[in-house]
Amino acid sequence: MIPASFDYVRAATVEEAIDLLVQHGDDAKLLAGGHSLLPLMKMRLAQPALLVDIAPLRALSYVRDEHDHVAVGALTRHHDLANSPVAISGASVLAHVAGQIGDPQVRHRGTIGGSIAHGDPASDLPAVLLALGATMVAQGPTGRREISAADFFVSFFEVALAPDEVLVEVRVPKSSPGQWGFEKLTKRAQDWAIVGAVAVRSSSGVGVGLINMGPVPLRASGVEAAIASGKDAKEAAELASEGTEPSADFNGSLEYRQHVARVLVRRALEKVGV
Amino acid sequence: MRIEMMVNANAESHDVEARTLLVHYLRDAVGLTGTNVGCDTTSCGACTVLMNGESVKSCTVLAAQAAGEAITTIEGLGDEFGQMDRVQQAFQDCHGLQCGYCTPGMVMAVTSLLRENPEPTEADVRLGLEGNLCRCTGYHNIVEAALAASRVHEVHQ
Numbered sequence A: 001m002i003p004a005s006f007d008y009v010r011a012a013t014v015e016e017a018i019d020l021l022v023q024h025g026d027d028a029k030l031l032a033g034g035h036s037l038l039p040l041m042k043m044r045l046a047q048p049a050l051l052v053d054i055a056p057l058r059a060l061s062y063v064r065d066e067h068d069h070v071a072v073g074a075l076t077r078h079h080d081l082a083n084s085p086v087a088i089s090g091a092s093v094l095a096h097v098a099g100q101i102g103d104p105q106v107r108h109r110g111t112i113g114g115s116i117a118h119g120d121p122a123s124d125l126p127a128v129l130l131a132l133g134a135t136m137v138a139q140g141p142t143g144r145r146e147i148s149a150a151d152f153f154v155s156f157f158e159v160a161l162a163p164d165e166v167l168v169e170v171r172v173p174k175s176s177p178g179q180w181g182f183e184k185l186t187k188r189a190q191d192w193a194i195v196g197a198v199a200v201r202s203s204s205g206v207g208v209g210l211i212n213m214g215p216v217p218l219r220a221s222g223v224e225a226a227i228a229s230g231k232d233a234k235e236a237a238e239l240a241s242e243g244t245e246p247s248a249d250f251n252g253s254l255e256y257r258q259h260v261a262r263v264l265v266r267r268a269l270e271k272v273g274v
Numbered sequence B: 001m002r003i004e005m006m007v008n009a010n011a012e013s014h015d016v017e018a019r020t021l022l023v024h025y026l027r028d029a030v031g032l033t034g035t036n037v038g039c040d041t042t043s044c045g046a047c048t049v050l051m052n053g054e055s056v057k058s059c060t061v062l063a064a065q066a067a068g069e070a071i072t073t074i075e076g077l078g079d080e081f082g083q084m085d086r087v088q089q090a091f092q093d094c095h096g097l098q099c100g101y102c103t104p105g106m107v108m109a110v111t112s113l114l115r116e117n118p119e120p121t122e123a124d125v126r127l128g129l130e131g132n133l134c135r136c137t138g139y140h141n142i143v144e145a146a147l148a149a150s151r152v153h154e155v156h157q
């Protein structure tokens, strides 16, 4: 399968990438690891006229300790995040989950920025960022702005980035190692989650995120409220499927996915001592 | 567009379309047909090559993205006298192949794995090869081969 023809340019700076997006509008697409975009282009489900390759912007590949949070550059590859000592100590759930994405070859190419900007509800990292209460930093023609994870995932494959904005950084509040649970149901080792759940304990309570349970990654607020009011893991997890609309496919029906979500949330909650 | 990269330590330069996939650049432009195309959908790993020493699936990388980088294919592992390297040798010694279709990708994935984890356990090898499918299902001997290769300490690895 060969993509439709396109022009290819490498951006030397974020500013240059933004200029190209401004000039070319809807015809242009940013290219990071290409592990979501290229498969779509090979199937001709996406046919951008111009690819702006930002992967060579090494200055946007970093994991930094910023006192109360860990800052991750948008072009940090899953492999580098999974192996970063800073992430392992300050955001161990993020490092662990990055290490569960796809397979080693996918993790050598895919980036956190691409995973989030793509807006796929089956992706692992968005639900983790929701549960952690992360903040995204976007840069556009007029400068930088912050977007909370709760406001970022708008609808199916749609996020709160403007067409001329580049996601440059993800900030996650620090969490303690061991204070989280992550559960991902797959049929084959390398697959995307049929359903996934993550729970993270912090000073402000327990955050719970759901993978592939609707058109956007979800925060299970009903479960979180139940825990805050003193319910145990089994009782709270019963609320995990409330208000969810997972799609039905050959991997499972809506009812099956809702059942799996309740089971996985209970297991994740038990890992954080609920 | 003109695309230049190091392939197995040779400087390559070819005029190809921007949409050319790395695997087709290697097979059709450079003429190295050891890298196979299996699924063409990033699933099977048959097309695995090393980019700066790390495994990637060359059916899901544009040649343009690899421009300026160092690529190693299965042809680049042995020495100039045709002597196989430790991973290739271990696959032969352990009978780590049946039809051989997945083998170039398996060998490259094992090479990358051992670079990141020189002394893997059996579980590390099985997880490390999750991106490579063998339709002959010869996994046991492939895992044996990876472990055997990890025990060989070559002078120039």
Ligand SMILES: Cc1cc2nc3c(=O)[nH]c(=O)nc-3n(C[C@H](O)[C@H](O)[C@H](O)COP(=O)(O)OP(=O)(O)OC[C@H]3O[C@@H](n4cnc5c(N)ncnc54)[C@H](O)[C@@H]3O)c2cc1C
Binding pocket: A029, A030, A031, A032, A033, A034, A035, A036, A037, A038, A039, A074, A075, A100, A101, A102, A103, A106, A109, A110, A111, A112, A113, A114, A115, A116, A117, A118, A122, A123, A124, A125, A161, A165, A166, A167, A168, A190, A191, A192, A193, B041, B042, B043
């Ligand atoms: C076989 C396979 C298995 C996979 N398994 C999983 C899995 O288990 N879990 C999982 O979560 N993911 C999985 N993935 C997806 C993988 O994590 C992708 O790498 C990721 O979703 C996209 O990152 P990328 O850097 O490759 O983005 P690209 O494909 O380059 O880009 C994706 C989209 O985001 C946009 N974009 C990229 N970077 C930016 C930026 N900085 N600012 C603004 N827009 C940007 C692009 O324009 C494009 O629209 C899998 C992929 C494959 C091929």
Ligand code: FES
Binding pocket: B036, B037, B038, B039, B040, B041, B042, B043, B044, B045, B046, B047, B048, B057, B058, B059, B060
């Ligand atoms: S051909 Fe590239 S992964 Fe199967």
Ligand code: FES
Binding pocket: B096, B097, B098, B099, B100, B101, B102, B103, B133, B134, B135, B136, B137, B138
């Ligand atoms: S040996 Fe036949 S596919 Fe692996």
